[in-house]
Amino acid sequence: MTVLILTCEQDVTADMVVAELHKSCVPLVRFDPGDIPGEGALSAEYVRGEFRGYLSTGGRVVSMDGLRSIWIRRPGEPAAHASEPSPWLSAETGQALYGMLDSTTARWMNHPGAAARARLKPWQLRTAHRSGFPVPATIITTYPQVARRFAEQYRHVVVKAVSGKPPADPPMALPTTLVPPDADFSGVAAGPTLLQRYITKAADIRLTSVGDELFAARKVAEPGQVDGRYGETGHDWKPVDVPPRVARAVATYKDMAGLAYGAFDFAEDGDGTWWFLECNQGGQFGFIELQTEQPIAAAVAAWLGAEA
Structure with a gap:
């Protein structure tokens, strides 16, 4: 059974997971939707109640009934590399590709429908409240x-x-x-x-949730810091334990959102409370792993490579 990774050519985070899958001898195909039509090709057949589908790239062909899991990491726009790209061709190609993949029994990280809803900030805020997070x-x-x-x-x-x-x-x-x-x-x-x-921050928290596993990292904030994504603070990310209340809220949130993976951002105040800021359903984790040595890529690879 094969793992399908949908991402662009330049994706260091995907490279880390590919390396872990190779270590475990799990078959995989890395595919960029931007390569259809052209470098990539697809075919789906729906006849007499049966479904057969195939996807090929770089001389490799994967059958849809042989897919174990699908990781949507950082896919290109469908048909982006076509000889004559257009919004219409991208729409047609996207419908064909994702419709075919959704016809399989493969596990998703994360399903496109769930991912699209999870990107909506108003929906995130309401779901965070219902999950038990403190929300500003x-x-x-x-x-x-x-x-x-x-x-x-x-x-x-x-x-x-x-x-x-x-x-x-x-x-x-x-x-x-x-x-x-x-x-x-x-x-x-x-x-x-x-x-x-505004939450006066003592630290930024990034919690990466892969399946049932949680990897939290903490970076001390500078006095008066507003956005931890910009500017150097002079501090590195360090591993930190996840409070039980936060762990329960993460599990509830992901269950409500239908997510297998989520990168949660929190602002930790002076009392140690983790205030929910957002959950990025496709958030980066490479920079966290490099600084903390937390085995996040291995966890993603284990989830993708696991038997259903």
């Missing part, structure tokens, strides 16, 4: 007066993107930023704005 007070609004009242109530608030990094070339960075309570909120009417109560 948050609003998403296009009403300037609502934003102003929120800032006046909590005094120290931050603004952050609802959807993450915007598409651009070169890519734009949108760090989480403190907003003074006397700011001009009239621009809120121009588009949905996410405001959140």
Whole structure:
């Protein structure tokens, strides 16, 4: 049985898992959806109630009934490398590829449907509340007066993107930023704005959940630090134990989200409380493993290579 890894050519994190799968002698195929049509090819047959499908790349062919698991790591846009790419061709290719893969009995990390919903920040916040995480007070609004009242109530608030990094070339960075309570909120009417109560951080926490395994790392924050993704703090990531309450909330969240993998970000306050910020269903873990030596890649490989 074969593991299918959907990712682009340049993906160091995928390389780490591929190396672990090779150690375990688990057959795998690494495939970029951007290579269809062209370097890659597919065929699916639905006849008399039966399904047969095949995917090929680099001279290798994998049968859909021989798939053990599918890891959606960092796949390219379908048909991105076609001789005449177009939005229509990408849509057609994506429908064909993911529809064929969804016709199999393979396990997903993570299923495209679950992943798409899990990317929605408003849904994340509601699910985090229901899972038992402490979540900073948050609003998403296009009403300037609502934003102003929120800032006046909590005094120290931050603004952050609802959807993450915007598409651009070169890519734009949108760090989480403190907003003074006397700011001009009239621009809120121009588009949905996410405001959140600022948590004075003692540390950033990244918790990587692979199946039932948890790997948490902690990095001390600088005084007044707002967004730990930008700027050096002079501190490295260190392994840290997961509080039982957080472990239970992670399990509940992933069950509600239908996720096999999740990278959770928390802000740890001065009392040691881990405040939920977000869960990235496809978040990086390579940088954490390199600094902490936690065996995250091996855990991903073990999950993908396990028998159903």
